[in-house]
Amino acid sequence: MDKTNYSVARVETYTKTSITKAERHNERKNKSYSNMNVDLSQTPNNIHYKRCESTYNEKLKEMLDCKQVSLRGLRANANLFDELIFDINSDYFEKHGGYEFAKEFYERAFHFAEQEMGTDNIISAVMHADELNTVLTEEYGKPIYHYHLHVVALPVVRKEVKWTKKCKDKSLIGTTKEVINQVSHSNKWKSEQVLDNQGKPVYDKKGNAVLIKSYSLLQDRFFNYMSDGGYKDFIRGVKGSNQEHLNDLQFKIKKDAERLERIANKVEEKEFVFNDYMKYDKQIENISNLGKQKRFSKKIELEQKDFESLTEYAKKGIVADKEIYELNTRIDNLRNAVDKWKSLYDDIVDQTKDFFHA
DSSP states (O other), rough: OOOOOEEEEEEEOOOOTTTHHHHHHTOOOOOOOOTTBGGGGGGOOOOEEEOOOHHHHHHHHHHHHHSBBBTTTTOOOOOOEEEEEEEOOHHHHHHHTTTHHHHHHHHHHHHHHHHHHHHHGGGEEEEEBBBBOOOHHHHHHSSSSSOEEEEOOOOOOEEEEETTOOOSSSSGSSSSSEEEEEEHHHOOOOOOEBBOOTTTTTTTTSSBOOEOHHHHHHHOOOOOHHHHEEEESSOOOOOOTTTHHHHHHHHHHHHHHHHHHHHHHHHHHHHHHHHHHOOOHHHHHHHTTEEEEESSSSSSOOOOOHHHHHHHHHHHHHHHHHHHHHHHHHHHHHHHHHHHHOOOOHHHHHHHHGTTTT
16 A cells, blocks of 8 residues: 655744754754764765855845845844755655656745745755665665755845834824835744635634644645646645654664664573573582692692583683673663654654644
8 A cells, every 4th residue: 555645844943043053954064963864975966956155144144234134123042044844755756756856846845935935035945865764765675865855044024114203204104114124933924814715714712813823824835836836646744744754763763672672582592591501509519519629728629521611611601691791781772772762752743743733
């Protein structure tokens, strides 16, 4: 039975400070990605539909200096950058042409982002083609990459600035002084009121307006835009924007748990072997009675065969003890790894709970 493919569009917000982490990830400025499935040998396959030639913050300063946008009235720690992430199941691309198909798909998705955010307000747009999908790689028996698009833009709205009472010409008060391109995430992503079939606003039993979240509307528009462009065989995302990442984490947790179980079984086997060497009372008694003390000396004399038996027992015991120690160490490491993946999984679920019903 074929899997259902979901299209996903979601938004992350960043301050001047926090955007640097997203920039390092998007533009592959890190030298290593120990906690991710990034294959740096595949990074040249990433596609920039719009490249930022400086840093994101330097580009923002450039836009401010030429008065292309305004931060008027915003707090110093305000969210200034929006990152739109467009995604669809990796299996969808694998069955429709792979990398080349993904490039075309996300080029149209980029044009959708231009329509949503304004071309001049987009700082960077890059399709990642270097993140391994471990679930499908296991299933297909070959490397399968998770194609997705990161678009970093400023959430800009047109704002009329009115003349205030401080204006000397009283006739101008309340009229438009200027129109600016204001950076404002909250105004860019306002919820909309639900309308009935007659186009009238819908209210709940308490008289409150029934609203549709802005991100849900974004998902609708993205799905319709891609469908109108001829891309089929997927449905509008309904289960959460991080579904593929969650599946990947579930896979890691499952594999670590399986490895933990295998090693635990090996430990039990080694402990059984070790106990098998040592559990027989007669053998222990025989070992204890080996040799005889020399007269007027603390030294013990051993027959050749007794010496060989004692040496054999000692070697087996040391080897078994060492193997048990090493396996127990690996179990501890795997338990820590499983706990880490479970914690990361829970964190992602918590961070994406707002998207699950989008």
